[in-house]
Amino acid sequence: MTHTLHRRGDRENLSGDFVVFTMSAKGFNEKGSGKKMRKFLEIVLKHNPVNFGDCITGNSKVKKLEEIENNMDDVSVVHAVFTDPAVVTTVLEDLKKARVGTSIIVSGIHDETEKCCRAAGLEKHTIEHSMGYFGKVKRLPDHEFMELTSMCGHAMVPANLVEKVLREIKRGKKSCREAALELTKPCHCGVYNPTRAEMLLKRLVPLMVLDE
Numbered sequence: 001m002t003h004t005l006h007r008r009g010d011r012e013n014l015s016g017d018f019v020v021f022t023m024s025a026k027g028f029n030e031k032g033s034g035k036k037m038r039k040f041l042e043i044v045l046k047h048n049p050v051n052f053g054d055c056i057t058g059n060s061k062v063k064k065l066e067e068i069e070n071n072m073d074d075v076s077v078v079h080a081v082f083t084d085p086a087v088v089t090t091v092l093e094d095l096k097k098a099r100v101g102t103s104i105i106v107s108g109i110h111d112e113t114e115k116c117c118r119a120a121g122l123e124k125h126t127i128e129h130s131m132g133y134f135g136k137v138k139r140l141p142d143h144e145f146m147e148l149t150s151m152c153g154h155a156m157v158p159a160n161l162v163e164k165v166l167r168e169i170k171r172g173k174k175s176c177r178e179a180a181l182e183l184t185k186p187c188h189c190g191v192y193n194p195t196r197a198e199m200l201l202k203r204l205v206p207l208m209v210l211d212e
Contacts, residue, residue: 003153004107004191005130008146011109013199017151018088018116019107019191020044021079022100029102034073036102041069041078043094047087049080053190061184061194079190085112092120144207147200152187161186169205176201 004019022040024030037054044052045065053059055078057071072078082088088106095104103125106113110127117124133140140146141159148162149155165179174182180197 002128002130003189004105005128006133006150006153008143008150009196009200013147013196014109015085015112016083016199017108017193017196018082018085018113019079019105020082020088020091021077021105021107021191022102023077023105024074024102026075030074032074033102034076036100037072037076037078038069039098040095040100040102040104041072041080043098043100044080044091046094047080047082047091049082050195051081051184051190051192052079053188054078055189058188059184059190059192061181077189081191081193083193083195085116088113089116089119092116092122096120096122144200144204148183148197148204151192151197152189153191154187154189156186156188157183157192166201166205166208169201176205 007014007017022037024033024036041052051060053063054068054072054076056073056076057063057068060068082091092104092106106116110129114124141149145159145162149157149159151157161183165174165182168174169176169179176198179201180194183197184192184194
């Protein structure tokens with residue numbers, strides 16, 4: 001899966017950004033995997049993720065837990081976002097004990113995810129790396145905006161929305177936390193990190209000069 005690989009940022013702000021998710025192998029073990037997805041969600045929720053969701057129903061800032069659980073089926077992809085590598089390690093330990101039976105993916109800075117896996121007694125099966133952005137990159141938003149937009153791997157958080165919430169923060173209409181939650185809602189899968197978004201907005205607001 002590549003939708004969580006292209007998050008832009010520096011090591012400092014990416015070190016608090018981990019996505020743990022699960023999915024079945026289509027055509028191999030998806031039959032009956034809806035129950036496994038529910039077990040996965042039950043386990044990760046014990047560790048208080050800052051966001052979670054299912055690609056079918058939506059994320060926790062838009063949908064209620066009961067609705068997400070009830071709509072899970074064999075083609076679900078269930079995500080949970082964490083900010084602490086120690087918690088990620090514990091999550092992986094619990095998932096290992098439960099033997100959920102579907103693929104578990106951990107996304108984050110490589111050496112950090114490697115430490116989490118080793119501490120949990122796990123060996124990685126496959127590693128994927130983002131090679132960056134290619135093409136007409138001058139047409140992309142500013143790097144600071146892309147730190148916020150790229151947390152949604154399906155490009156559902158546009159740069160215009162980032163600019164909108166920044167204007168609202170500067171005018172005192174929204175707090176950085178409220179703005180971060182607004183950016184989180186369009187990311188249907190639930191991989192957006194509102195805690196990191198709030199931190200990035202706090203850093204960005206005093207630096208940006210926006211035309212009125």
